[in-house]
Amino acid sequence: MTVTISDIMQTSPVIPVLVVHDAAQARPMAEALVKGGLRVLEVTLRTPAALEAIAEMKNVEGAIVGAGTVVSAEQFKQAMDAGSEFIVSPGLTETIARPIIDSRVPFLPGIANAGDIMRGLDLGLTHFKFFPAEASGGLKALKALAAPFYQAKFCPTGGITEASAPEWLAFDPVLCVGGSWIVGATHAETETRAHAAAGLKA
Numbered sequence: 080m081t082v083t084i085s086d087i088m089q090t091s092p093v094i095p096v097l098v099v100h101d102a103a104q105a106r107p108m109a110e111a112l113v114k115g116g117l118r119v120l121e122v123t124l125r126t127p128a129a130l131e132a133i134a135e136m137k138n139v140e141g142a143i144v145g146a147g148t149v150v151s152a153e154q155f156k157q158a159m160d161a162g163s164e165f166i167v168s169p170g171l172t173e174t175i176a177r178p179i180i181d182s183r184v185p186f187l188p189g190i191a192n193a194g195d196i197m198r199g200l201d202l203g204l205t206h207f208k209f210f211p212a213e214a215s216g217g218l219k220a221l222k223a224l225a226a227p228f229y230q231a232k233f234c235p236t237g238g239i240t241e242a243s244a245p246e247w248l249a250f251d252p253v254l255c256v257g258g259s260w261i262v263g264a265t266h267a268e269t270e271t272r273a274h275a276a277a278g279l280k281a
C-alpha cells in the first residue's frame with residue numbers, strides 16, 4: 080500500500096525537526112525519538128551531515144525518515160538517493176513541487192497565505208506545512224486562513240513549543256505540528272521529550 084503524506088502526518092502528533100551536525104549522532108538520536116514514541120523524523124538539509132544522517136536514521140527500526148528544507152530539484156534528488164521517505168519544503172513553487180508530485184513521494188510543502196494554498200490546490204495538494212507558524216500570526220492566522228479551504232490539512236511549524244503544541248493540535252485541520260524543541264542536550268532527554276510529545280492529543 081502506498082503511504083501518503085496524510086498517513087505520515089497522522090502517525091504521531093509531533094514531527095521533530097532535526098538539525099544534525101554530526102552524522103555519528105544521527106542513529107542514537109533517531110533511536111531515542113522512536114523509543115519515546117515519535118517515528119516520523121524530519122532531517123533538515125541545512126548541514127553537511129544531513130544526507131548521511133538520513134541514511135543512518137533509516138537503519139532504526141520503526142523510523143520514517145524524511146528530508147526538510149528541500150528547496151531545489153538537486154536537493155530533492157540527493158534526499159531521495161539518501162533514502163528519504165517524504166519531502167518537506169519551507170515554501171511552495173511549481174518548480175520544486177512538480178518533480179516531487181510526479182515521483183509520488185509524500186510531499187509537505189510550506190504555505191503562509193491564501194495564494195500559497197491556492198497554488199497548492201491547483202497542483203492537487205491538500206496537505207501543507209504552515210510555516211513559519213508563530214511568526215505568520217500563530218493559531219489565529221491559521222484559523223482565518225483555513226476557513227475558506229475546507230479540504231486543507233496542516234502541520235504548523237516554526238516557533239511551536241511543548242507548551243503551545245496542544246492548542247494547535249486542538250484545531251481540527253491540524254493533523255500534527257513540527258518543532259525542533261524535542262531534541263535535548265542528551266539522548267536520554269530527547270527520549271523524555273519525545274515521550275511527552277507523543278502523548279499529546281492530535
Ligand SMILES: O=C(O)C(=O)C[C@H](O)[C@H](O)COP(=O)(O)O
Pocket residue numbers: 096123125147148149168169210236237238239257258259260
Ligand atoms: O528548515 C526548514 O525547512 C524549516 O522548516 C525550518 C524549521 O521547520 C523550523 O526552524 C523549526 O522551527 P522551530 O521549532 O521554531 O525551531
